[in-house]
Amino acid sequence: MAACTSQQALISVKPRCASASFGPDRRAGSVRFVSATSCCPGSRKLGLVCASNSQSSVIEPAKLPSSPESGSNPKKSSEAALILIRHGESLWNEKNLFTGCVDVPLTPKGVNEAIEAGKRICNIPVDVIYTSSLIRAQMTAMLAMMQHRRKKVPIIVHKESERAHQWSQVYSEETKKQSIPVITAWQLNERMYGELQGLNKQETADLFGKEQVHEWRRSYDIPPPNGESLEMCAERAVSYFKEQIIPQLVSGKHVMIAAHGNSLRSIIMHLDKLTSQEVISLELSTGIPMLYIFKEGKFIRRGSPAGPSEAGVYAYTKSLAKYRQKLDGMDQ
Ligand SMILES: O=C(O)[C@@H](CO)OP(=O)(O)O
Incomplete structure (x- = not known):
């Protein structure tokens, strides 16, 4: 299994073993993500040390909406995993084209990235999956789940029409137990890139100037022509996250979100309380999973799981360790 290399880690990561921290590095005015392996290359033991010494901040909870299952009080004891994963390389990433809401598939490299991401999270429980509609x-979500040791079947929930809903019913409780609902939501789509969609990024920079294109791509509140700014994208992605996904975590469900560079940057900005200055330098690599633990109403950032043999991942929480033991038991 391919280990997480610094190239795979979320963007230009500086070696940081000395500080042994995970998640955004706020030094030098930029935000970089550091993964477990890039922090402690090749060392299981150190991985553990990193995990327990990590300065993973406990993030003040976003105002929690009330959950149908828990009323307005989050279950104090509930603890749930939240995995975020940006899709693998798409055919338009490969061609360096602005993609936005254009619905293009993965390249073979992207397929591989999704499979590798799946290996890295194959011991982490997943009860419900959210993806964009793209x-x-x-x-990415499906390919990643094919690697999961629990071998539950991810099934897309169709609610676009009454007929789609009716015709996709499952009539066995046992089969339902062996399935994972996959909920698709346009709110998690990539930022709509307006009139840049389909244009080559380099050619656009040559035409309009590097600064202008950088402003369109990475400013917080300046939209590209007839497209969405990151702020506009965050408005719908974070509202959806708060209204639909947080209640699942509150009720103790383990959630995976497979989405896009900008919709995930918006959600991470919310989870990690990044400023609009910090978020503009946050870059996410394709196909790298990131783990948060939701506990007692707070999000604890746990970086990027390195792989199924990485001991540190299972030291994150007692319930993750137990889940892994259960999987080991099922294999015997
Ligand atoms: O083209 C896009 O849709 C996005 C993500 O690939 O590009 P950018 O890096 O500018 O956010």
Whole structure:
């Protein structure tokens, strides 16, 4: 299994073993993500040390909406995993084209990235999956789940029409127990890139100037022509996260979200309380999973699980360790 290399880690990561921290590095005015392996290359034991010494901040909870299952009080004891994963490389990433809401599939490299991401989270429980309505995120979620040791079947929930809903019913409780609902939501789509969609990024920079294109791509509140700014994207992605996904975590469900560079940057900005200055330098690599633990109403950032043999991942929480033991038991 391919280990997480610094190239795979979330963007230009500086070696940081000395500080042994995970998640955004706020030094030098930029935000970088550091993964477990890039922090402690090749060392299981150190991985553990990193995990327990990590400065993973406990993030003040976003105002929690009331959950149908828990009323307005989050269950104090509930603890749930939240996995975020940007889709693998798409055919338009490969061609360096602005993609936005254009629905393009993964490249073979992207397929591989999704499979490798799946190996890295194959021991982490997943009860419900959220993806955007775009095929590259859905492919990523499905390919990743094919690697999961629990071998539950991810099934897309169709609610676009009454007939779609009716015709996709499952009539066996046992089969339902062996399935994972996959909920698709346009709110998790990539930022709509307006009139840049389909244009080559380099050619656009040559035409309009590097600064202008950088402003369109990475400013917080300046939209590209007839498209969405990151702020506009965050408005719908974070509202959806608060209204639909947090209640699942509150009720103790383990959630995976497969989405896009900008919709995930918006959600991470919310979870990690990044400022609009910090978020503009946050870059996410394709196909790298990131783990948060939701506990007692707070999000604890746990970086990027390195792989199924990485001991540190299972020291994150007692319930993750137990889940892994259960999987080991099922294999025997
Ligand atoms: O083209 C896009 O849709 C996005 C993500 O690939 O590009 P950017 O890096 O500008 O956010």
